[in-house]
Amino acid sequence: MLIRCIFSGYKDKYKWGQIMKKSLKKIVDGILRSINQDHKEVQHFDSSPLPDKDIIYDLIRDIFIILYPGYFGHSEMSFATIDMRIGYRVARVFEELKPQVHRELIHGCKRGPEPCGQCEHAADMIVLTFLENIPALRASLDLDIKAAFVNDPAAVNYDEIIFSYPGLEAVSVYRVAHFFYTSGLRLIPRIMTEWAHSRTGVDIHPGAQIGKSFFIDHGTGVVIGETTVIGDNVTLYQGVTLGALNFPRDKNGQVIRRARRHPTIGDSVVIYAGATILGGETFIGENSVIGGNVWLTESVPADSRVILGNADLKISSRKPLPKENRTGKQGR
Numbered sequence: 001m002l003i004r005c006i007f008s009g010y011k012d013k014y015k016w017g018q019i020m021k022k023s024l025k026k027i028v029d030g031i032l033r034s035i036n037q038d039h040k041e042v043q044h045f046d047s048s049p050l051p052d053k054d055i056i057y058d059l060i061r062d063i064f065i066i067l068y069p070g071y072f073g074h075s076e077m078s079f080a081t082i083d084m085r086i087g088y089r090v091a092r093v094f095e096e097l098k099p100q101v102h103r104e105l106i107h108g109c110k111r112g113p114e115p116c117g118q119c120e121h122a123a124d125m126i127v128l129t130f131l132e133n134i135p136a137l138r139a140s141l142d143l144d145i146k147a148a149f150v151n152d153p154a155a156v157n158y159d160e161i162i163f164s165y166p167g168l169e170a171v172s173v174y175r176v177a178h179f180f181y182t183s184g185l186r187l188i189p190r191i192m193t194e195w196a197h198s199r200t201g202v203d204i205h206p207g208a209q210i211g212k213s214f215f216i217d218h219g220t221g222v223v224i225g226e227t228t229v230i231g232d233n234v235t236l237y238q239g240v241t242l243g244a245l246n247f248p249r250d251k252n253g254q255v256i257r258r259a260r261r262h263p264t265i266g267d268s269v270v271i272y273a274g275a276t277i278l279g280g281e282t283f284i285g286e287n288s289v290i291g292g293n294v295w296l297t298e299s300v301p302a303d304s305r306v307i308l309g310n311a312d313l314k315i316s317s318r319k320p321l322p323k324e325n326r327t328g329k330q331g332r
Contacts, residue, residue, distance in 0.1 A: 048107045051100040056191045059100070062093050063176055067138055071162050090131055098127045101180075104187050126183045130176075137175055140212065144171055147213035151235050167216030170202035177206035210234075211267070218273075227260045227280060231267035237292075238273050245279035245297055266302065 065073035066089050069082060073089075102123035109119055148161045148168060155161055161168055173196035177189035189206035197203045201220035204210075208224050211232040216222055218238035224230070228242045244261040263277045266286035271277070274293040277284065284290065285302030294306050 049103055050107060051103050051188055051191065053191050053195075055096060055100060056188060057195055059093060059097050060173060060176070060192060060195060062089050062096070064172070065089050066093070066134060067141060067172060067176075068162055071159075094127055094131060097130075098123050100188060101126050101185065104185055107187070126180070126185070129183070130179055133179060137179070140175060141168075141172055143213045144168060144215065147215040147233065147235070148217075151215050152217055165219075166200035167202060167219040167222075170196045170200040170204060170219060170222075171210075171214055171216060174204040174206060174208070174210065178208070178210075181206040208262075225262035228262040229264040231265060231269070231286065233268045234265055235270045237271065239275075240271050240273070241276040241278075243276065243278050245282070 061072065064071075066086060069086065073085075102119055105119040105122055145158055145161050145168065148165060149155050149158060152161075155165075170193075173192050177192040180192075181189040193204055193206050202216060202222045204222075204224045205226040205228070207226040208228040208230065210224075210228075210230045211234065213233045214230065215235045216237075217235065221239040222236055223241045223243060225243050230242075242263055242265065246261070260280040263279060263282040263284065265271070265277075265284045266288065268287045269284050269290070270288075271284075271290040272292040272294075275290045275296070276294070277290065277296045279297050281299070282297060283299040284296075285300055285304060287302055288300055288304040288306070290296065290300075291305070291307035293308055296306060300306055
């Protein structure tokens with residue numbers, strides 16, 4: 001109604017058009033002022049385009065076809081065609097991932113003191129080394145799958161875990177991203193793990209160090225920070241946070257980036273739903289069990305059990321409902 005009333009005052013379409021043109025010009029000028037003067041940091045205009053997020057997402061799907069042949073992509077894959085199909089995917093990953101890695105390296109060089117001149121060669125080597133590392137990556141994921149089967153009585157078989165468990169999906173993407181993180185990249189690994197985060201609800205920083213046979217049950221709400229160290233045979237349940245208690249700062253008060261600030265979890269630890277463990281000096285000893293909803297900022301020795309006391313827990317009887325209400329025939 002308001003727009004109709006305003007327009008009714010301008011029967012001359014030409015005049016109305018001029019008014020709209022001036023209004024849009026004013027809007028554009030305001031946006032350009034915001035870009036060029038007010039908030040210069042929130043823009044990226046230079047000759048080094050950043051990695052393409054959509055291409056990275058597609059590459060994760062291609063990598064999954066290689067990691068889990070027959071489960072993703074061509075479900076009809078057989079031993080008669082596997083060499084051709086895997087060969088195609090390997091070539092595709094190499095050709096598509098290499099320019100994305102090159103983009104990140106070039107971007108880093110431009111942000112640094114001086115260009116290295118070796119970015120193209122470095123991109124080739126990073127992607128080639130990743131592809132060479134896939135058998136080792138598959139061996140690691142095989143242990144993660146077996147850990148899920150051993151620790152989850154609801155799991156019927158490995159197929160169910162591979163095809164439908166969000167925890168395994170998040171860990172799989174993490175293990176891929178961690179390789180690129182340890183190769184010196186930062187943008188591409190974060191794009192990968194944030195993609196997994198959006199799909200699974202599991203937020204694992206690619207810089208975290210996670211051992212063998214790792215299992216996240218249910219998954220939703222799990223957060224694992226950048227400098228977290230997790231040993232072998234560790235199980236986490238939904239809502240677990242392995243986070244920072246505080247952020248180390250230099251003498252000028254600036255946050256020291258990548259300083260140790262997340263906990264260390266020893267081998268064979270189980271952490272139940274909703275537990276929060278914080279701090280770079282917090283160490284959870286091996287074979288320990290951390291109960292649900294525990295808030296922990298101090299170390300515990302090996303073979304510990306940490307649970308919340310139930311002093312405030314009250315259980316009382318309630319008056320039974322009338323018999324007819326229990327059957328659902330009345331009282332609705």
